[in-house]
Amino acid sequence: MRALRGSVLLVAxxxxxxxxxxxxDDTTRQEIQKYQRMTxxxxxxxxxxxxxxDLWKAKRGPKNASLERCDLGMGPGVxxxxxxxxxxxxxxxxxxxxxxxRLVTCMTTLQGFxxxxxxxxxxxxxxxxxxxxxxxxxxxGQSRGTKMQVSTKLPQEKETYELGKKLFFYRAGSWxxxxxxxxxxxxxxxxxxxxPVLSEPAGARGTYTTWPGYRVSVSQLKTMQWRINDCFRQxxxxxxxxxxxxxxxxxxxxxVNANGATYNGPGTxx
Amino acid sequence: MPGPMKIRATVHDGYTDIxxxxxxxxxxxxxxxxGKPVPAHFIQNVTVKVNGKTVVEGQIxxxxxxxxxxxxxxxxxxxxxxxxxxxxxxxxESNQTETAVA
Amino acid sequence: MDExxxxxxxxxxxxxxxxAALAAGLLRPERVLAATWNKAAFAAKDPADALKSxxxxxxxxxxxxxxxxxxxxxxxxxxPIEVSSKVPGTTSIAVLIEKNPFPLAGQFTFxxxxxxYVKLNVKVGQSSRIRVVAEAGGKHYSTAxxxxxxxxxxxx
Numbered sequence: 001m002r003a004l005r006g007s008v009l010l011v012a013x014x015x016x017x018x019x020x021x022x023x024x025d026d027t028t029r030q031e032i033q034k035y036q037r038m039t040x041x042x043x044x045x046x047x048x049x050x051x052x053x054d055l056w057k058a059k060r061g062p063k064n065a066s067l068e069r070c071d072l073g074m075g076p077g078v079x080x081x082x083x084x085x086x087x088x089x090x091x092x093x094x095x096x097x098x099x100x101x102r103l104v105t106c107m108t109t110l111q112g113f114x115x116x117x118x119x120x121x122x123x124x125x126x127x128x129x130x131x132x133x134x135x136x137x138x139x140x141g142q143s144r145g146t147k148m149q150v151s152t153k154l155p156q157e158k159e160t161y162e163l164g165k166k167l168f169f170y171r172a173g174s175w176x177x178x179x180x181x182x183x184x185x186x187x188x189x190x191x192x193x194x195x196p197v198l199s200e201p202a203g204a205r206g207t208y209t210t211w212p213g214y215r216v217s218v219s220q221l222k223t224m225q226w227r228i229n230d231c232f233r234q235x236x237x238x239x240x241x242x243x244x245x246x247x248x249x250x251x252x253x254x255x256v257n258a259n260g261a262t263y264n265g266p267g268t269x270x
Numbered sequence: 271m272p273g274p275m276k277i278r279a280t281v282h283d284g285y286t287d288i289x290x291x292x293x294x295x296x297x298x299x300x301x302x303x304x305g306k307p308v309p310a311h312f313i314q315n316v317t318v319k320v321n322g323k324t325v326v327e328g329q330i331x332x333x334x335x336x337x338x339x340x341x342x343x344x345x346x347x348x349x350x351x352x353x354x355x356x357x358x359x360x361x362x363e364s365n366q367t368e369t370a371v372a
Numbered sequence: 373m374d375e376x377x378x379x380x381x382x383x384x385x386x387x388x389x390x391x392a393a394l395a396a397g398l399l400r401p402e403r404v405l406a407a408t409w410n411k412a413a414f415a416a417k418d419p420a421d422a423l424k425s426x427x428x429x430x431x432x433x434x435x436x437x438x439x440x441x442x443x444x445x446x447x448x449x450x451x452p453i454e455v456s457s458k459v460p461g462t463t464s465i466a467v468l469i470e471k472n473p474f475p476l477a478g479q480f481t482f483x484x485x486x487x488x489y490v491k492l493n494v495k496v497g498q499s500s501r502i503r504v505v506a507e508a509g510g511k512h513y514s515t516a517x518x519x520x521x522x523x524x525x526x527x528x
Contacts (some may be wrong), residue, residue, distance in 0.1 A: 027443075028444060030443050031443040031444040032442070032444050032446060035444060035445055035446050035451075035452070036446070037444035038441070038442055038454075039450055039452050040494055041452070042289075042341065042452045042491055042492075043339065044291045044293065044337035044338075045291070045340055046291055046297040047273070047274050047275075047276060047291050047293055047337070050274060050276060051274060060451040061510050098368060112446070126295070126336070127295065190447060191522065191523060192444070192522045192523070193446075216335070216446075216449050217447040217449055219336040219337055225420035231476035236440070268448035269467075270447045274511075275408070289491075298479070298495075300473075307470055308476075314409045315408075315422055316410060320485060323483075324483055325478055325482070325483050325484070325485045325486040326373075326479045326481065326482055326483065326486045326490075327480070327483070328478060328479070328480045328481075328490075328493075329408070329409050329410055329414075329478060329479050329480075330475060330477065331472065331474060331477055331478060332413045332474075332495075333469060333472055333476075333494055333495050334477060334478060334492060334493065334494060334495070335449060335451075335493035335494060335495055336449070336450075336451045338492070338493065339492070340490065340491065340492050341454075341490065341491035341492075342480075342486065342489065343485075343487040343488060343489040344485050344486050344487060345485055345487055350487065356491075356513035361484070370495035
């Protein structure tokens with residue numbers, strides 16, 4: 001914790017002295033925000049949304065069916081605005097699901113893929129994105145401009161939120177990290193990155209509303225399941241299963257904290 | 271198989287803004303995988319046409335970011351004008367797409 | 373070598389000759405505007421050589437050439453820049469990233485109807501000045517801005 005707070009910022013180039021302790025002053029923050037704004041304005045991410053739209057409509061799998069009857073919570077085939085209401089409880093599976101686990105449900109029930117087939121390659125690479133990445137980009141994009149309204153009315157939803165909250169603060173792994181180690185207190189950073197406090201509305205609103213997102217550093221669309229998976233890796237936790245109860249609960253926690261904000265994704269990130 | 275392309279063209283006050291999204295690795299030839307350099311593979315030429323007339327010719331290098339996005343502007347312009355954009359790369363591959371100004 | 377290719381390869385000074393040749397019907401527009409790539413300019417290893425290769429060694433600083441970019445880039449793989457020129461009769465804009473192994477990143481030629489304007493994303497290998505050069509009436513006008521490249525986050 002202390003190491004993170006006092007982390008040294010090394011910036012190559014014009015900042016003459018190395019090992020200079022630099023706090024994010026207003027100019028730095030301003031220029032970074034400008035970088036984020038300009039990269040978002042000139043982002044290729046829409047190409048992922050378009051590919052995802054094609055995949056959504058493509059007849060695939062043993063049942064030779066498309067995903068056009070997939071129920072994302074607002075009725076079969078209703079995609080517009082659905083992402084802003086996820087995660088949520090689904091009667092047909094008897095559990096709370098996020099977007100990605102719901103896509104797996106639809107791929108198995110509508111298209112006839114086995115769960116193993118549907119989750120065989122969920123995270124792609126720059127040369128070959130995964131189907132999940134395209135689909136996530138498409139569905140999320142259909143909620144662009146929609147206010148986040150994730151409900152905890154049902155007991156299962158409330159329970160999932162509480163589990164997510166518990167997990168967020170739960171220290172584990174060989175380094176004794178929790179999500180809160182990085183994302184639980186104001187004013188923390190890693191190198192140039194200001195770490196948002198995801199357990200509070202202010203932090204969650206700004207961050208959750210731009211995932212999934214196109215990462216310019218790797219030229220890939222990264223989803224929320226990937227983000228949590230990678231956080232677990234960084235915390236030296238065991239790898240979570242795709243769409244596991246733990247990952248859905250953490251997603252629920254952050255999504256509910258982001259309620260009220262306008263969903264703006266898919267975003268574009270460093 | 272070249273990736274998809276998308277043009278968004280909108281009329282503003284006195285000019286038409288043309289934004290084009292491209293899918294291309296823009297491989298520099300410097301990157302190594304398992305010790306072996308990945309061959310250079312990047313778009314070299316971009317052409318922008320409005321209603322069949324070429325208005326912009328771009329020569330670019332591997333220093334353009336992967337999955338390039340460009341914005342251009344033309345004087346005036348009307349809804350319905352045909353915008354055509356094409357590219358060719360150092361391997362002789364090409365792609366093109368067309369849209370109408372919104 | 374046929375007339376068309378020789379004119380296109382010469383670069384800067386050829387602009388008016390090109391126009392004259394076109395008007396005289398000596399060159400078919402499609403052939404003149406066929407894909408050419410200034411190999412020598414793109415292979416130049418330092419900014420001065422790159423400028424020379426595009427005939428812009430005479431470039432003077434001008435506030436009529438506008439370059440907008442973020443001064444800090446969270447990642448050098450994508451640095452968004454917006455360039456425009458108020459110099460009357462601007463026919464092209466070139467972009468150079470001075471500290472890149474090959475500084476010339478691109479050159480855009482604007483024909484009748486196009487505004488001298490371009491927005492693009494460039495790769496910046498290390499903190500560097502980005503220089504943009506506008507050509508108008510055979511002369512060159514330039515401006516430059518520094519971008520600091522950083523690496524963000526926890527490597528994830």
